[in-house]
């Protein structure tokens with residue numbers, strides 16, 4: 001059985017149907033990709049899978065438990081982490097604090113009102129380890145808002161990673177990155193895939209086809225194709241949209 | 248520029264130079280207040296309002312939850328203290344505990360309604376609840392004494408078992424209030440750097456991200472509202488003791504507005520100490536400007552508008568900027584890059 005499974009998800013906003021029968025399954029230890037044109041419903045799918053919205057219909061199973069409709073914090077605590085397409089960081093806080101806030105150990109310490117987080121060596125060390133993983137070790141005491149765009153993208157991932165998640169959802173991690181930053185992100189994903197189950201939405205086809213074990217294509221709120229990168233390369237629709245991307 | 252979320256200069260320090268300075272200024276106040284032409288009672292009032300403002304800023308500045316009806320909890324504390332003296336027993340500790348508990352419970356109830364709201368809706372709800380408390384205080388004549396309020400509230404002695412301090416004169420009451428204030432200040436200073444305090448600041452910056460890293464946003468918002476209300480209640484209890492009366496005006500919308508103005512002018516959005524400066528400035532303005540002109544509030548209001556428009560970081564931010572400017576040329580002269 002898949003680690004994470006969504007079956008027959010439906011979602012409408014007002015009269016607008018955004019997801020119409022979306023079923024997805026993500027296997028443990030794999031990198032799964034989701035692609036599709038703008039407005040297809042990819043982010044909405046993530047929002048439903050991670051608890052931002054409840055689906056109108058359908059089930060979401062994680063490790064066999066139905067989690068549909070549970071609030072985001074409860075889902076996050078089960079080990080489901082995500083990054084955001086529109087970067088959502090704690091801008092006024094320093095980089096190491098951004099990561100620290102997401103540590104399970106930090107959550108456990110939330111009621112310890114006499115601990116100074118910056119004097120807590122265990123928390124700091126753990127947060128710094130995460131920063132080292134995403135290549136931000138040298139920026140630990142910069143404010144998040146003072147980072148470069150690429151560094152902020154890396155921090156988005158770092159915050160998600162800090163939870164030590166069982167499954168990691170990345171919403172367009174390459175968006176806005178230049179060629180070099182995209183390459184180093186690919187290297188990061190390759191390192192992460194050893195330890196984490198990853199699901200990512202991507203517009204960058206080359207990036208996705210290189211890294212994903214399997215890919216689902218969402219269009220008009222439906223999964224219109226699913227398969228390994230090589231299977232999808234043979235798919236007519238995918239080829240056409242891939243060409244559109246290049247043109 | 249400074250911000251509330253800066254890394255503290257000395258992580259883990261319980262007593263900082265600022266706390267020492269704060270304590271020194273307060274503890275010596277009875278000596279220097281008359282020298283600068285002020286009177287003892289203003290010290291009591293200032294200390295109480297600083298207590299109120301520091302607790303308020305935990306909510307307003309740190310958590311970014313904009314309450315415009317906080318006078319309600321100050322008032323609940325004031326009435327609870329008075330009613331305890333009149334109905335239960337003449338006891339300082341009992342009265343203060345009643346004040347804290349009543350305001351905390353009120354905060355817990357109201358917080359339960361507020362905590363799933365954000366932004367302007369949150370603010371409007373705090374006003375609505377504030378008005379309800381104010382209205383109730385005026386109408387519940389049998390309990391609160393209506394518009395006249397509760398009169399003749401005693402100042403019970405501070406009884407520590409072996410020793411007991413009389414608090415009936417303003418100087419001894421001042422020292423008692425300062426002792427309470429310092430304990431709360433050190434506690435709050437710890438709290439804002441604790442995991443709980445950092446979570447508050449995370450909420451201010453992004454409730455969305457906070458929820459998705461596993462923070463129970465509703466529960467934290469509820470808890471900080473109740474805590475802030477409890478501190479307001481403590482301040483209110485001390486205030487009714489200082490005034491020897493409790494009256495509905497402290498719960499009114501304009502009084503709730505004052506605490507917001509003090510916090511903002513002082514720089515509560517960027518500094519722990521902002522509310523302290525703001526309260527001090529307000530009382531100086533009231534007494535110094537007030538002795539010159541009856542329209543002092545107009546000038547104070549104008550000052551508020553200028554700060555909000557031009558210097559949202561308030562007095563604390565301005566002082567910080569000034570000290571940076573003063574330091575920078577010296578650092579350059581010493582051959583070091585300016586920070």
Ligand SMILES: Nc1ncnc2c1ncn2[C@@H]1O[C@H](COP(=O)(O)OP(=O)(O)OP(=O)(O)O)[C@@H](O)[C@H]1O
Pocket residue numbers: 013018036037038039040041042043044045085
């Ligand atoms: N909260 C919401 N309320 C109303 N409509 C929404 C909401 N969120 C998304 N939509 C609509 O649902 C549709 C799908 O949006 P979604 O963000 O899921 O697309 P996407 O596939 O992620 O697109 P992109 O590639 O541009 O990120 C869009 O038409 C969008 O306007």
Ligand SMILES: [Mg+2]
Pocket residue numbers: 042043044085
């Ligand atoms: Mg999207």
